[in-house]
Amino acid sequence: xxxxxxxxxxxxxxxxxxxxxxxxxxxDAKKVALGANKMILVDFYADWCGPCKKMDIExxxxxxVKEISSNYVFVKIDIDxxxxxxxxxxxxxxxxxxxxxxxxxxxxKSLGYLSKSELMKMLKKYALNLxxxxxxxxxxxxxxxxxxxxxxxxKQQEFSILxxxxxxxxxxxxxxxxLSKAEKLLKKDKNPAYSQKVELxxxxxxxxxxxxxxxxxxxxxxxxxxxxxxxxxxxxxxxxYMVFNHDMKNGEADQWLTELKEQKSNKTFLKEIKxxxxxx
Numbered sequence: 072x073x074x075x076x077x078x079x080x081x082x083x084x085x086x087x088x089x090x091x092x093x094x095x096x097x098x099d100a101k102k103v104a105l106g107a108n109k110m111i112l113v114d115f116y117a118d119w120c121g122p123c124k125k126m127d128i129e130x131x132x133x134x135x136v137k138e139i140s141s142n143y144v145f146v147k148i149d150i151d152x153x154x155x156x157x158x159x160x161x162x163x164x165x166x167x168x169x170x171x172x173x174x175x176x177x178x179x180k181s182l183g184y185l186s187k188s189e190l191m192k193m194l195k196k197y198a199l200n201l202x203x204x205x206x207x208x209x210x211x212x213x214x215x216x217x218x219x220x221x222x223x224x225x226k227q228q229e230f231s232i233l234x235x236x237x238x239x240x241x242x243x244x245x246x247x248x249x250l251s252k253a254e255k256l257l258k259k260d261k262n263p264a265y266s267q268k269v270e271l272x273x274x275x276x277x278x279x280x281x282x283x284x285x286x287x288x289x290x291x292x293x294x295x296x297x298x299x300x301x302x303x304x305x306x307x308x309x310x311x312y313m314v315f316n317h318d319m320k321n322g323e324a325d326q327w328l329t330e331l332k333e334q335k336s337n338k339t340f341l342k343e344i345k346x347x348x349x350x351x
Contacts, residue, residue: 095153095155095156096146096148096153096156097111097113097146097148097156097171097175100113100144100146101173101174101175101212103144104144104172104173105173105205105208105209105212107144108173108200108201108202108204108205109142109143109144109173109200109201110142110143110144110170110171110172110173110178110197110198110199110201111143111144111145111146111169111170111171111172111173111175112140112143112144112145112146112168112169112170112171112194113146113147113148113168113169113170113171114131114145114146114147114148114166114167114168115148115150115157115160115162115165115166115167115168115169116147116148116149116150116165116166117149117150117151117165118149118151120165120166122165122166122183122184123165123166125184126166126184126185126190129186129187130185130186130187130189130190131190133187135187135191136187136190136191136194139191139194139195139198140194142194142198143170143194143197143198150162150165160177164182164183166182166183166184166185167180167181167182167183168180168181168185168190168193170193170197172201172208172245173201173208173212174208174211174212176245176248176249178197178241178242178245179193179196179197179241181193196237196238197238197241199234199238201230203226203229203230203233204223204226204227204230207219207222207223207226208223210222210223211223211249215252215256216256217253217256217257217260217262217265218265220249220250220252220253220256221249221250221253221265221268221269221272223246223249224246224247224249224250224253224272225246225272225275227242227243227245227246227249228242228243228246228272228275228276228279229339229343230242231243231246231279232279232343232346232347232350233346239279239280240280243276243279243280246272246276247273247276250269250272250273250276253265253269254266254269257269263300264300264302264303267298267299267300267303268302268303268306270293270294271294271303271306271307271310272306274286274289274290274310275306275309275310277289278310278313278314279347283313283314283317283318286310286313286314287314287318290310290311290314294307302336304330304334305331305334305335305336305337305339305340306340308327308328308330308331308334308337308340309327309331309337309340309343309344311323311327312324312327312328312331312344313344313347315327316328
């Protein structure tokens with residue numbers, strides 16, 4: 072009797088697991104991606120789709136593509152079987168290939184048939200090792216908060232400095248997604264220090280992307296030195312130093328660098344100065 076009860080329990084658990092997967096096949100992919108430090112590669116298709124079948128034969132099934140796809144957590148999603156998932160991504164035409172971060176946020180998408188060479192080019196570009204971001208991603212996945220979104224956005228910005236320009240912009244745009252999430256949460260739970268940090272981190276992203284003029288204007292119009300909270304002083308000093316240094320105003324730049332060195336949490340920004348100088 073106990074054996075039958077155990078069998079029923081196991082079967083029930085299996086059915087529940089399958090039902091969960093049917094609801095959202097990306098949930099397991101997210102967990103694997105978090106542990107493997109990989110992006111998620113999603114191919115939205117349907118059995119009746121001619122271009123999808125052609126892409127399977129001419130692109131996906133090629134050994135070179137399979138090899139580079141191993142750098143991702145690869146998920147093929149039948150839009151007829153998983154209608155709710157397809158709708159959540161706004162799928163109205165296929166084939167549609169998405170590259171997602173480990174939390175399921177869109178990094179890149181490509182609509183329509185992709186030849187082997189086109190697909191290879193895209194997959195090589197985004198085949199990143201996300202080890203540097205792993206802790207921040209896991210914290211954010213377990214519990215999304217204002218701080219976890221801000222922390223992850225900042226880490227993504229730092230990570231982008233290490234990348235080539237052609238992909239740096241995509242990672243910076245991804246960081247803006249998480250800053251936007253933090254802003255939405257701040258509407259419910261107001262925190263002046265966090266709000267200020269979000270605004271400064273937007274400028275941090277612009278600066279990394281080389282938009283010094285925009286950062287300079289925003290700093291002059293939107294911020295007063297006396298209003299900067301203690302937790303945001305390092306970032307504020309860093310941004311001012313970088314702007315004045317870029318404009319070759321050495322006197323002002325030296326003053327901001329001195330102030331930055333006086334801050335407790337300055338190590339990351341002092342390192343960034345060297346990395347950005349090397350990129351230039």
